[in-house]
Amino acid sequence: xxxxxxxxxxxxxxxxxxNTYFSLDKKSFGHFGKNITINPPFFLSKKENIFLYDNIxxxxxxxxxxxxxxxxxxxxxAIAEGLTIHTGNHANVVGKSVTDIxxxxxxxxxxxQVIIEEDVWIGANVTILAGVIVGRGSIVAxxxxxxxxxxxxxxxxxVPAKVLKFRFESLEDIFEHxxxxxxxxxxxxxxxxxxxxxxxxx
Numbered sequence: 670x671x672x673x674x675x676x677x678x679x680x681x682x683x684x685x686x687x688n689t690y691f692s693l694d695k696k697s698f699g700h701f702g703k704n705i706t707i708n709p710p711f712f713l714s715k716k717e718n719i720f721l722y723d724n725i726x727x728x729x730x731x732x733x734x735x736x737x738x739x740x741x742x743x744x745x746x747a748i749a750e751g752l753t754i755h756t757g758n759h760a761n762v763v764g765k766s767v768t769d770i771x772x773x774x775x776x777x778x779x780x781x782q783v784i785i786e787e788d789v790w791i792g793a794n795v796t797i798l799a800g801v802i803v804g805r806g807s808i809v810a811x812x813x814x815x816x817x818x819x820x821x822x823x824x825x826x827x828v829p830a831k832v833l834k835f836r837f838e839s840l841e842d843i844f845e846h847x848x849x850x851x852x853x854x855x856x857x858x859x860x861x862x863x864x865x866x867x868x869x870x871x
Contacts, residue, residue, distance in 0.1 A: 699739065707731065708750075718756070727752060728793070736772065737780040738799065743787045749811070751794035756783050758799045786821070788850065805857060806846065808836055820865045821857055822846075832869045840866045 695701040697716040702723040711731045713719060718735035722743045728750030733740060738756035742748075758779040760770050781800035785791075789803050792811030802818045803809065809819065810826030810833070819825050822836045822843050837843050840863065847856045 702744070735783075739782040740785075741782065742785045745787055746785055746789045746791070748789075748791040749793040749795075752791065753794075753796040754783055755797075756780055756799050806836055806843075820869060821862065823865070823869060835866070835870065 693707060694716070698719050698721060699717050700720040700722065702721055702725070704723055705721050705725045707713075707727045708729040710729060711727070712733070713731075714734040715736050718737075718739045719733060720739060720741045722741075724745045725742055725748070726746075727748045730750050731748070731752040731754075733752070733754045735754070735756045740754055740756055758781070759767060760775045760779045762770055762776065765774075779799070783797055783799065783801050783803075785797075785803040786805035786807075788806045789809070790807075791803075791809045792813070794811055795809050795813050795815070797803065797815045801815045803815065804819045804821035804823065806822040807819045808824040809815065809830065810824065812828070813826050813830040814828045815825070816829045819830070820832065823832045824834050824836055825831060826833050835843070837846065843862055843866075844859070847862075851857075
């Protein structure tokens with residue numbers, strides 16, 4: 670088979686296409702947990718920088734570019750179709766046009782990891798840019814573009830995304846949800862949750 674691939678441009682192209690958009694080699698990921706579904710077609714750049722934990726579903730047509738920094742998606746997340754994530758960023762360098770700057774000559778500090786915490790629900794066609802942390806229990810509305818962190822248990826939406834409301838009706842509901850799903854060492858700090866509630870509750 671390898672000999673055939675070497676001598677046949679069409680077969681090489683077909684193999685690359687299948688491997689890039691349809692094949693999931695779990696060993697090539699930084700971490701690949703249990704019960705993970707990534708519906709094809711998909712594009713996953715630098716899989717060794719992609720860390721997926723348990724119980725994650727990702728819809729078709731996702732594009733994940735994690736060339737120089739990690740993408741971490743923690744457990745129990747539901748993600749609809751059309752997800753786009755970039756852990757990289759373009760650089761601005763005096764005296765160089767944007768097309769002259771590449772991964773080899775780009776200054777450090779532009780690329781930043783993206784973290785999606787536990788129990789997050791992301792709607793269709795969402796874009797998440799470098800450095801964003803999507804807080805535990807949050808919901809991201811379809812079509813949103815995330816350029817800054819999402820607080821825990823908030824619903825965000827828009828371009829750029831902003832906090833619309835909380836996922837639950839009361840702070841007590843959030844405390845109860847946390848106590849059911851997480852043990853004492855895993856639970857978010859109550860003071861953090863209270864401060865977020867006071868800051869974003871309309």
